[in-house]
Amino acid sequence: MEVLVVGTGLLLTRVFFHSWLLEFQIGPLPAAHLAAKMLTGFVYAVMAGCITAALGRKPEAPTMLGALMLGMGIGTLLMNRGNQPLWYAIVVPIVGAITATFSGYAWLGRTERQ
Numbered sequence: 001m002e003v004l005v006v007g008t009g010l011l012l013t014r015v016f017f018h019s020w021l022l023e024f025q026i027g028p029l030p031a032a033h034l035a036a037k038m039l040t041g042f043v044y045a046v047m048a049g050c051i052t053a054a055l056g057r058k059p060e061a062p063t064m065l066g067a068l069m070l071g072m073g074i075g076t077l078l079m080n081r082g083n084q085p086l087w088y089a090i091v092v093p094i095v096g097a098i099t100a101t102f103s104g105y106a107w108l109g110r111t112e113r114q
Helices: 002-017 031-056 060-079 086-113
Strands: none
Touching (some): 002 031, 031 060, 031 086, 060 086
């Protein structure tokens, strides 16, 4: 899954900045780039929640994943101060954690009914 996430990030960098690596940034990131990263992040959060629930098979697994995503988001916010818009750095981890947790619960509910 990590290969898929990194590959998507490189592809988005290539599409929006015409370079495979974002070596330096001139000005703010384009809104389309942020929207594309949020959309792909949402899809990967759903996948992560379902995979975590399938492997953990307990309600605590998606909850722990959501808490881990929030913690990583706070760390990223502190490390990347000024490189990302503040709203983006706050919204992405919160939405990602909620999405992963609820998709994991949905996966557990679906497998319990079978």
